Amino acid sequence: MIFQGLDLLENSEFKGFKNRSIGLITNYSFVNNKMEDGIEIMLKKNINIEKIFTSEHGLYGLPDGQEYEDQIHPYYNIPIISLYGDYKKPTSKMLENIDTLVYDIQDVGLRFYTFIYTLANSMISAAENNIKFVVLDRINPLGRTIFGPRIKNEYSSFVGGYKLPLRYGLTSGELARYYKKYLNLDIDLEVVSLKGWNGKTFDKTQLKWNIPSPALPTFDCTLSYSGMCLIEGTNISEGRGSPKPFCFIGAPWVDENKLYLLLKEKFPNLIFRKRNFIPNLSKYKNELCRGIEFFPELKDNFIIIAVEVIRYFIQYEKFEFRKYIDRENLQQKYHIENLLGESKKLFFENDDEYLTYWNESAEEFIEFCGDILLYGGLKKWEKKI
Numbered sequence: 001m002i003f004q005g006l007d008l009l010e011n012s013e014f015k016g017f018k019n020r021s022i023g024l025i026t027n028y029s030f031v032n033n034k035m036e037d038g039i040e041i042m043l044k045k046n047i048n049i050e051k052i053f054t055s056e057h058g059l060y061g062l063p064d065g066q067e068y069e070d071q072i073h074p075y076y077n078i079p080i081i082s083l084y085g086d087y088k089k090p091t092s093k094m095l096e097n098i099d100t101l102v103y104d105i106q107d108v109g110l111r112f113y114t115f116i117y118t119l120a121n122s123m124i125s126a127a128e129n130n131i132k133f134v135v136l137d138r139i140n141p142l143g144r145t146i147f148g149p150r151i152k153n154e155y156s157s158f159v160g161g162y163k164l165p166l167r168y169g170l171t172s173g174e175l176a177r178y179y180k181k182y183l184n185l186d187i188d189l190e191v192v193s194l195k196g197w198n199g200k201t202f203d204k205t206q207l208k209w210n211i212p213s214p215a216l217p218t219f220d221c222t223l224s225y226s227g228m229c230l231i232e233g234t235n236i237s238e239g240r241g242s243p244k245p246f247c248f249i250g251a252p253w254v255d256e257n258k259l260y261l262l263l264k265e266k267f268p269n270l271i272f273r274k275r276n277f278i279p280n281l282s283k284y285k286n287e288l289c290r291g292i293e294f295f296p297e298l299k300d301n302f303i304i305i306a307v308e309v310i311r312y313f314i315q316y317e318k319f320e321f322r323k324y325i326d327r328e329n330l331q332q333k334y335h336i337e338n339l340l341g342e343s344k345k346l347f348f349e350n351d352d353e354y355l356t357y358w359n360e361s362a363e364e365f366i367e368f369c370g371d372i373l374l375y376g377g378l379k380k381w382e383k384k385i
Helices: 005-011 037-046 115-128 170-181 217-232 257-264 302-313 335-340 343-347 355-370
Strands: 020-028 049-054 079-082 099-105 132-136 191-192 248-251 272-277 289-294 322-324 332-334
Touching: 005 037, 005 132, 005 191, 020 037, 037 049, 099 115, 099 170, 115 132, 115 170, 132 170, 170 191, 170 355, 217 302, 217 335, 248 272, 248 335, 257 272, 257 289, 257 302, 302 343, 332 335, 335 343
Parallel strands: 020 049, 020 099, 049 079, 099 132, 132 191
Antiparallel strands: 248 289, 272 289, 322 332
16 A cells, blocks of 8 residues: 555544645646545644745646736635746745745656746745745656656756756655755655555556546556657647657648558567547647547657658658757747757767666666665666667
8 A cells, every 4th residue: 555645644533744834746646545635634623825826837737838927715714826827936926924835736756847947936935035845746657767868957957957868767855855965955855655566567556546637537548648648749739639658649730651660660569559539629629630549558669750750751851859049048949959868969860879878877876876866776768679
């Protein structure tokens, strides 16, 4: 039986939280093992929640990338402060009358997931304002495996930073300890650690799937997302608006037969099929996309798969890497490089030499994390695909 941070805190009758003035950083994933609402549990125990701070997707599950404003909780009459709008970091004014920040959001263990930068920004604010910071820990559904490069500083953004590898193997509590060490934060940090978890992936536990964001309705989608999120940096549909986001990829102008043959040749043990689909939102809304549907397994390394898929798509005249304007320096940048953590030149090469550097990068990260781990060691990806 696995007990997550909220479960243990509830079992202790919220010991240490009485007479505290709490700023709760959370979203719809704030539930105990019985799927009971964490806010309701805390209020029934007379815990003083002064404010609720929310990350991307808000408290209820807004679409990807949609910013939103502050509001008042419709039932509890508690201020809900947006950390995914004009502000992505709590200000001193927001933190007035708060002596403890409590963080509990289900993570997936991937560098481009924005929740973890809300965690970092909130910890920085807590350190600056001398506020205690508590993380109610949850499992990393992808387990303890490390893969992908530590992001280079020049590609840092709100979807990647702090020298994290693409797949980092830490829980939110350990990640908080990583930030404290990496940023040298002078902060009173407490992690309410998991009990009964030794690094197993979600499918090896008896936990219910606690949907981390609207486009990850299943664990299968999350396995695919670990690599197919890179497709977001292109004009190929990553399956948003389809029945299985990130398990479906394609575009109206893709030849699914050629893509199918390429994947069969390069990844003979991968399970997938040709699949046409019509997204009901995002890229190619209401258009027929020709592509592939994946049926993920733990043995599959979707980061490597995504690299090869993008290398294939580059041959199409209509293919594009998505660009954006960096607001700080008004320079044009490529979204794919923020996601990948390095130059898009990798996709124009036809070898796997990048894996040597990525392996060295993983070793470097594992060594750095040696004294912040709570649940046993991390490991590099060593399986053949």
